[in-house]
Amino acid sequence: MSDYKNIDSYLEKNLDQSLAELSRYVAQPSISAQNIGLRECAQLVKEMLEARGFKAEVMPTEGAPVVFAERKGKSDKTLLIYNHYDVQPPEPLELWESPPFEPAIRGGKMYGRGVSDDKGHLMARLHAIDSILETEGDLPCNIKFIIEGEEETASVHLHDFIRNHKEKLSADACIWEFGGVDHRGVPMQYLGLRGICYVELSVESLGTDVHSGLGGSIFPNAAWRLVWALNSLKGPDERIRIPGFYDDVKQPSKRDRELMEALPDAAEEYKSRYGVKEFIKGLKGGIDLKMEEVFTPTCTICGITSGYQGPGSKTVQPARASAKVDFRLVPDQKPDTVLKQLRAHLDAEGFNDVQIEFLGGEAAARTDPDDPFVKLVVKTSEEVFEMPMQLVPTVGGSGPNYPFVHDLNLPVATAGLGYPDTKAHAPNENIRIDLYLKHARHMARVIKEFAK
Amino acid sequence: MSDYKNIDSYLEKNLDQSLAELSRYVAQPSISAQNIGLRECAQLVKEMLEARGFKAEVMPTEGAPVVFAERKGKSDKTLLIYNHYDVQPPEPLELWESPPFEPAIRGGKMYGRGVSDDKGHLMARLHAIDSILETEGDLPCNIKFIIEGEEETASVHLHDFIRNHKEKLSADACIWEFGGVDHRGVPMQYLGLRGICYVELSVESLGTDVHSGLGGSIFPNAAWRLVWALNSLKGPDERIRIPGFYDDVKQPSKRDRELMEALPDAAEEYKSRYGVKEFIKGLKGGIDLKMEEVFTPTCTICGITSGYQGPGSKTVQPARASAKVDFRLVPDQKPDTVLKQLRAHLDAEGFNDVQIEFLGGEAAARTDPDDPFVKLVVKTSEEVFEMPMQLVPTVGGSGPNYPFVHDLNLPVATAGLGYPDTKAHAPNENIRIDLYLKHARHMARVIKEFAK
Numbered sequence: 001m002s003d004y005k006n007i008d009s010y011l012e013k014n015l016d017q018s019l020a021e022l023s024r025y026v027a028q029p030s031i032s033a034q035n036i037g038l039r040e041c042a043q044l045v046k047e048m049l050e051a052r053g054f055k056a057e058v059m060p061t062e063g064a065p066v067v068f069a070e071r072k073g074k075s076d077k078t079l080l081i082y083n084h085y086d087v088q089p090p091e092p093l094e095l096w097e098s099p100p101f102e103p104a105i106r107g108g109k110m111y112g113r114g115v116s117d118d119k120g121h122l123m124a125r126l127h128a129i130d131s132i133l134e135t136e137g138d139l140p141c142n143i144k145f146i147i148e149g150e151e152e153t154a155s156v157h158l159h160d161f162i163r164n165h166k167e168k169l170s171a172d173a174c175i176w177e178f179g180g181v182d183h184r185g186v187p188m189q190y191l192g193l194r195g196i197c198y199v200e201l202s203v204e205s206l207g208t209d210v211h212s213g214l215g216g217s218i219f220p221n222a223a224w225r226l227v228w229a230l231n232s233l234k235g236p237d238e239r240i241r242i243p244g245f246y247d248d249v250k251q252p253s254k255r256d257r258e259l260m261e262a263l264p265d266a267a268e269e270y271k272s273r274y275g276v277k278e279f280i281k282g283l284k285g286g287i288d289l290k291m292e293e294v295f296t297p298t299c300t301i302c303g304i305t306s307g308y309q310g311p312g313s314k315t316v317q318p319a320r321a322s323a324k325v326d327f328r329l330v331p332d333q334k335p336d337t338v339l340k341q342l343r344a345h346l347d348a349e350g351f352n353d354v355q356i357e358f359l360g361g362e363a364a365a366r367t368d369p370d371d372p373f374v375k376l377v378v379k380t381s382e383e384v385f386e387m388p389m390q391l392v393p394t395v396g397g398s399g400p401n402y403p404f405v406h407d408l409n410l411p412v413a414t415a416g417l418g419y420p421d422t423k424a425h426a427p428n429e430n431i432r433i434d435l436y437l438k439h440a441r442h443m444a445r446v447i448k449e450f451a452k
Numbered sequence: 453m454s455d456y457k458n459i460d461s462y463l464e465k466n467l468d469q470s471l472a473e474l475s476r477y478v479a480q481p482s483i484s485a486q487n488i489g490l491r492e493c494a495q496l497v498k499e500m501l502e503a504r505g506f507k508a509e510v511m512p513t514e515g516a517p518v519v520f521a522e523r524k525g526k527s528d529k530t531l532l533i534y535n536h537y538d539v540q541p542p543e544p545l546e547l548w549e550s551p552p553f554e555p556a557i558r559g560g561k562m563y564g565r566g567v568s569d570d571k572g573h574l575m576a577r578l579h580a581i582d583s584i585l586e587t588e589g590d591l592p593c594n595i596k597f598i599i600e601g602e603e604e605t606a607s608v609h610l611h612d613f614i615r616n617h618k619e620k621l622s623a624d625a626c627i628w629e630f631g632g633v634d635h636r637g638v639p640m641q642y643l644g645l646r647g648i649c650y651v652e653l654s655v656e657s658l659g660t661d662v663h664s665g666l667g668g669s670i671f672p673n674a675a676w677r678l679v680w681a682l683n684s685l686k687g688p689d690e691r692i693r694i695p696g697f698y699d700d701v702k703q704p705s706k707r708d709r710e711l712m713e714a715l716p717d718a719a720e721e722y723k724s725r726y727g728v729k730e731f732i733k734g735l736k737g738g739i740d741l742k743m744e745e746v747f748t749p750t751c752t753i754c755g756i757t758s759g760y761q762g763p764g765s766k767t768v769q770p771a772r773a774s775a776k777v778d779f780r781l782v783p784d785q786k787p788d789t790v791l792k793q794l795r796a797h798l799d800a801e802g803f804n805d806v807q808i809e810f811l812g813g814e815a816a817a818r819t820d821p822d823d824p825f826v827k828l829v830v831k832t833s834e835e836v837f838e839m840p841m842q843l844v845p846t847v848g849g850s851g852p853n854y855p856f857v858h859d860l861n862l863p864v865a866t867a868g869l870g871y872p873d874t875k876a877h878a879p880n881e882n883i884r885i886d887l888y889l890k891h892a893r894h895m896a897r898v899i900k901e902f903a904k
Contacts, residue, residue, distance in 0.1 A: 207727020275659020397665030
């Protein structure tokens with residue numbers, strides 16, 4: 001498209017400069033789980049947006065601040081772009097080939113914690129905006145950014161923030177924080193996210209650790225209490241045993257199944273990438289694996305800790321034990337309901353000594369695959385990637401799209417630079433620089449076509 | 453007894469000098485679980501014994517070396533003294549009021565890792581030997597020391613060492629590494645120890661940790677596999693579910709029950725000392741609690757680790773999980789048998805993905821309460837403590853007394869400086885200096901009376 005000659009040329013010529021800015025952004029740690037560097041990073045984001053002529057504010061929440069920014073454009077239409085400036089903890093540090101907060105480029109990739117999830121996405125979008133401003137002098141439509149700092153800890157305060165600022169955030173459509181290509185290189189349009197209810201379960205059975213030769217026969221053991229409580233949640237058949245848990249689950253539609261059937265079978269890909277020997281529930285691949293992957297709610301132990309964990313043996317009965325557990329939710333499950341069901345279940349099973357700390361939650365939400373905005377994003381993608389985008393009714397991960405879809409009433413479409421080996425949440429997180437450039441080219445087109 | 457006037461006088465006058473030597477001994481870290489400082493500590497022990505005219509050797513094993521030492525005396529009788537120079541890991545470090553390897557004296561107590569378990573015992577015994585040598589010029593009987601470096605990691609190589617050196621270790625009686633007074637200040641004669649089988653169970657379910665939004669529905673989770681495997685070992689009813697586990701359990705005799713009935717009820721003491729709100733199995737105290745405490749085998753989780761354990765939430769599905777588990781054994785259970793039963797049970801329950809690493813084991817053993825040597829130790833104790841010693845058929849803790857009782861055929865009696873707040877295996881481990889002196893006085897009497 002000749003429309004984009006100058007823009008594409010700008011994006012290529014200024015790529016190194018944009019990557020240098022991304023590098024400075026990634027070098028600022030912003031670990032929401034550990035409350036490290038969040039305020040500093042929010043300030044940096046505000047300055048990045050102000051440098052593009054946006055009116056930007058760092059707005060407080062009860063947790064990490066939200067950066068809101070707005071710049072008017074020629075048309076009345078408003079595009080809302082959602083990103084987050086927080087990142088996952090970098091541990092285990094010893095597995096990184098270069099330090100997580102010292103971004104490094106090698107082999108056409110940039111490495112660093114958050115470079116993919118989600119700092120590279122924001123920076124590629126700013127690169128696209130720069131290309132329009134430099135070649136055309138103005139934006140073709142209004143653009144608003146909402147950039148939060150708690151996405152990696154389940155966006156605890158975002159829902160309230162959005163409900164309290166519906167006017168400020170009003171828009172016609174929303175571009176989601178992520179997107180990308182699958183293992184074949186095909187760009188994917190992710191139309192929904194699962195919800196989540198993340199809790200820490202903990203037990204304190206004694207005032208102090210004791211010698212296991214004394215306590216083992218007669219004192220309550222926190223680790224055993226926790227193991228039994230966890231076992232009561234889900235057994236080896238993978239069925240979640242909390243009464244009522246499945247009551248609100250909406251079964252996938254015929255249309256969902258058709259879209260899922262069109263997706264490639266990732267079974268072999270998963271086996272080689274993640275070292276999976278066998279899938280659970282007897283799954284072998286095909287449509288059954290695909291459907292199970294995203295349309296069932298889950299209960300996952302993300303971590304457990306109790307007692308002595310060093311080398312060799314220590315004969316101690318631990319006084320304390322805790323586990324981090326996430327429930328992935330599907331429509332129409334709600335985290336508040338799951339939390340209540342969990343407490344009632346533990347009490348009923350005799351585990352009222354197990355404390356529940358709620359660490360964040362969000363309901364699932366999905367956008368209609370036939371929404372005109374989705375079609376626009378799909379069409380512009382095809383122009384850049386030179387192949388059709390594939391529609392995915394929902395993914396297995398979670399995010400705060402519920403308030404965007406149901407409070408702001410926006411169609412939400414994904415676009416991004418992700419790819420299967422991006423190692424989000426893992427050591428050696430990275431982006432492919434070719435996809436970074438493509439994402440910027442795609443975003444420039446989304447903005448311009450949307451304005452029409 | 454006028455016999456002991458000079459000896460008691462020596463012990464009091466030279467107490468500070470003995471404590472200074474103990475302080476140097478405690479300052480040498482010797483953590484068997486972490487393989488820290490063991491060889492250095494063995495060498496130090498050898499030098500301490502040589503300074504008393506013992507012929508001492510540092511003898512290799514497949515693990516930490518054993519220090520063997522011998523000095524001839526006037527009579528033909530031989531007393532074997534068993535101690536260990538290794539200590540428990542000092543963690544959690546932040547709970548120590550003074551650093552664990554910088555011994556400090558305050559309020560009539562000496563604090564430091566290993567000061568009670570077991571370095572203070574050895575030093576008080578050397579102090580007793582010094583008192584005899586200084587006042588009488590020679591030992592009244594032969595004394596042999598066997599001082600190992602793996603007691604805190606279940607004495608993995610001691611059994612073989614003893615069987616391979618039966619001649620060298622031959623003796624007429626044995627003094628055990630520990631002993632002490634109970635919460636009333638009454639000296640206790642512990643006549644047996646439970647056995648132990650210590651294992652690490654581990655699962656590796658994937659090649660790498662994965663985002664919990666992807667893996668939760670379809671990939672095996674190492675933490676769940678471990679929780680279910682552990683749950684299969686023991687449920688909330690505290691009954692160990694491994695087939696055959698209870699088959700070799702010998703029921704306590706009428707005599708055992710009588711001796712246990714004479715012991716004080718420690719229920720209230722346990723509640724206040726360890727913050728126990730309720731005992732398990734519906735136990736309230738009295739003879740039921742006392743019997744359960746030492747005559748039943750146990751299965752105790754000493755530690756579990758998997759996935760993310762930091763603050764806040766991290767949405768990761770862990771690839772690896774492990775737990776440290778100790779089984780306390782009673783006569784006539786054997787660790788080899790338990791290990792085989794455990795493997796067979798896990799396989800039968802579908803947990804052949806759970807690996808078992810054997811970290812040490814020992815069978816239970818007991819000495820006859822009516823043995824003449826036991827009577828001698830009890831009688832000499834009464835002279836020092838000015839109250840009767842109380843007989844305890846067995847304790848809940850474990851130790852390698854099986855090869856002493858069953859391979860060397862020795863009566864094994866306890867004598868020591870322990871007391872309930874000694875905090876063995878815990879932060880702020882300490883000894884009471886008054887009990888240190890009493891233990892030295894008692895040991896001088898044991899040696900002299902035994903020689904007669």
